[in-house]
Amino acid sequence: MARADFTRIATNIGALNALNSLKNVNNQLAIHQQRLATGKRINSPADDAAGWTISSTLSLKSTGLGVALDNIGSAKNLMSVAEGHLTNIRDILAEMKAKAQQAANDTLGTDERAAILAELQDYNTQINSEVAQATWSGIDILSTDKNFQIGVGTSTSEELTFNVAEFVWSNGTNTTFNSAGLDVTASSSTVRTAATTTTTATLNIGFGATPLDTSANLNSLAGELETGHYTVEISSDGAGSGTNTITITVRDGNGDLVTIDADGAASGAVGTSLSTTFAGSGTNPAAVNLGVGIVIDLANVATGAAGSGVMHVDYAQGGQAVDTMANAQAFMDQIDTALENVNDGLTYIGNQxxxxxxxxxxxxxxxxxxxxxxxxIMNADMALEQLEATKLTILQQTATAMLAQANAAPQGVLSLFQ
Structure with a gap:
């Protein structure tokens, strides 16, 4: 720093030195005041280039970790939804097992067991409802085989995957009791035809879903539970040589039409309905195997004023009747299997x-x-910054005072001219 020479007044070196010091103090004070105002030690790359780079990287990493934590929270919420519905299903299955155990009692009559069957069907409807309601972001959790992959870190390699198929609830796959029996309904309308008139009647049978209506071409329909079958009686209103065709359509537990193998073979499904014909005389038995284990037999169709055809429906795989002790015990075994599946699903959820x-x-x-x-690296030490700001404020005042004195110093030369 140049020394002041007050005998040379053309340039006031002392004042310039004081002014420069004041500028430096002002600059330093501005930095500390900005840190106090923002709470950050580095407010621009110029403050600390290396620190700025490092802190920016750390900030991005912290943000990514925060998103990963949010992802985990969302995944746990999804698991909670699945757990809640599976717990409800487990409770319903426990009730169904209790009802089946109650039905496994030969002291019960047909009406009592029919009432138990109605309860079991209602319980099954509720299970289907629980499965349908188990959704997350529009995804069916319990009825969709889907892998969920979530980011749990700051790079694409840091991911967790879980598969809802571990506890997927699929009709006819993990469960074999889709509905405990068949729901059979038909119109009660009466249609009079001549003895030689050809009549076509369509009978729809639904199971696991809302029973379907039938056409008004059937005289009557009576359903009863008999030796594990549903028996449907179709009465003709006249005798003669007329031809009557019955078309049977079967829907699965989701209400969808199932395929039918017309010749009873295991392959070569050809359609979704079976037609059989009976005339006013003679006998024309027919049988068909459906793809889900249902056997429909049409037999003993004879002539007469009130000729009748008897159709037996065996629910081989889709469900289980509870009309006998043996059937009720078999149904209990199916419930036990379903409970094992649900418990496995809950265990999987707990592990995840x-x-x-x-x-x-x-x-x-x-x-x-x-x-x-x-x-x-990034944030300011507020105590230190306040200390520095106080010091610089004092220096600012002293530098201002010294600048004023330095400006007045050259006036001393005037005394030489008096």
Whole structure:
């Protein structure tokens, strides 16, 4: 720094030195005041280029870890939805097993067991409702084989995957009791035809879904539970040589039409309905196997003023009747299998939730450490900054005073001219 020479007044070196010091103090004071105002030690790359780069990287990492924690929270919420519905299904199955156990009692009559069957069908409807309601973001959780992949880190390699197929609830796959019996309904209308008139009647049978209406061409329909079958009696209103055709359509547990193998073979499904014809005289038995284990027999169709055809429906795989002790016990075995599947699903959910919890704890620690490093580099020490600001404020005042004195110093030369 140049020394002031007050005998040379063309340039006031002392005042210039004081002014320069005042500028430096003002600049330093502005920096500390900005840090106090923002709480950050680095407010621009010019403050600390290396620190700015490091802190920016740490900030991005912290943000990514926060998103990963949100992803885990969302996954745990999905698991909670699945757990809640599976728990409800387990409780319903427990009630169904109790009802089946009640039906496995030969002291019960047909009416009592029919009432139990009605309850079981209602319970099954509720199970289907639970499965349908188990959704997350429009995805069916319990009825869709889907892998869920979630980001649990700051790179694409840090991911967790869980498969809802571990506890998928599929009609006819993990469960074999889709509805405990068949729901058979028909119109009660009466249609009079001449003895030689050809009549076509369509009978729809639904199981596991709302029973379907039939056409008004059937005289009457009576359904009764008999030796594990539903028996449907179709009465003709006249005798003669006329031809009557009955078309049977079967729908599965979702209300969809199932395929029918017309010749009873295991392959070569040809349609969704079976037609059989009976005339006013003679006998024309017919049988067909459906793809879901249902056997429909049409036999003993004879002539007469009130000729009748008897159709037996065996529910081989889709469900189980509880009309006898043996059937009720078999149904209990199916419920036990379903309960095992549900319990396996709940166990899987518990394992995945624990896995996510451990990952959540790990990410929480990582985020905390990242934030600590960022804080050390980026954020200001407020106590230190206030100390520096106070010091510089005082220096600003003294530098201003010294500048005023330095400006007045050259006036001393005037005394030489008196």
């Amino acid at each position: 939730v624990n896995r996510l919890t451990f990952q959540e704890q790990s990410l929480t620690v990582a985020k905390l450490n990242t934030e600590a490093s960022y804080n050390q």
